Amino acid sequence: MTREKILKARDLKVRFYTDEGQVNAVEGVDIDLYETDVLGIVGESGSGKSVTGLTIMGLIESPGRVDGGEIWYRNQSLVAEYESDPSVETDGDYVDILTLSDEARRRLRARSFSMVFQDPMESFDPSYTVGEQIAEAVEVQRRLADDTSGREYGLRELILSTVSNSYTFVSEQSRERAVELLEMVGLSDPEQRAQEYPHQFSGGMLQRAILAQALAADPDILIADEPTSALDVTIQAQILELLADIQEQTDMSIMLITHNLGVVARACEHVGVMYAGEIVEYAHIERILDEPEHPYTRGLMQSVPDIQVDDQQLRPISGNVPSLMDAEMGDHCYFADRCPEAKDECFAEKPPDVMLNDEHMSKCVLAEPDAQSITPDTIEQGGE
């Protein structure tokens, strides 16, 4: 059985117009996220991973701008709501959320899309208890669910109030749900924990609480941006396991952003490798581990201890990630100057997206389609 894609981003372009010049943070990115998928987005610092996540959430702010592309989100009730609205693009079961109003995007953040951010300390207000803050997120979701248009409650104010943490009325029901959520993310004694303040939580516990908060809206899509990097290895592993558990319990789709291919290998089903604002390789995780195609992916694999179990000698990729300044980019492979296999043409023209088979893409002139192309069905079965 083929699975539907819950999200299809096409040719995304996101730029920052800074005093130093135009930064092409995301340049022509496609993302395919399947229902119940855990998709890893992996790449070195500054490759555009977080900007991609923020773009899907609708959180790019000045001097940043989404300069092109489409983000198709599969949601029947959203299609029904906007089908007759000429300003919104719909296509069968999908809505291009980039054509929605700011208010509609905010509503999506409250009930369909959640993001767990890089810095756990920034996710909670130190002056309220953890339970109170999660209950508030639940309350917002509850009111939205009671009223599908959301407008009668002054939705803008409602959502802004959760962002600014000014006090919202929180029902007993929402408080109970907050405790349930804390239990769901594996905190022991959740009732007690709910009454504590963020500073009373350890790093790992805080990470779990953040996840609980993100789950308050029962989202379709969860974007987790480096949820583990600040934590020690054992706790990292526990959180990844928890993410996988929660995925199974809730059936949501997860996009996991990380610079660690070991994390991806452990937690993800598909992986997109990002370099200099582009997806340079995309495939099923097993395929990437068995037959990485792009020289950058192979370089990443040699720099990660979890994967090279037999060979603990790590070889970081030499050289630096490009600046992404528009003036310095141009038509060539952005990895060419660090690539051990680069040919003359790599410095002279942009590499094509080569499809090795229906589910494996590599943006490299060296890539060649499989001799006997594997059908999507074979991959699907092989991957379950």
Ligand SMILES: Nc1ncnc2c1ncn2[C@@H]1O[C@H](COP(=O)(O)OP(=O)(O)OP(=O)(O)O)[C@@H](O)[C@H]1O
């Ligand atoms: N607010 C901003 N203003 C200017 N440039 C920005 C802004 N936010 C991001 N960028 C630039 O966009 C590019 C991509 O950044 P992004 O944060 O997406 O990288 P990343 O892959 O998430 O890196 P990391 O692993 O360090 O989090 C970088 O060159 C960054 O400097």
Ligand code: NI
């Ligand atoms: Ni980032």
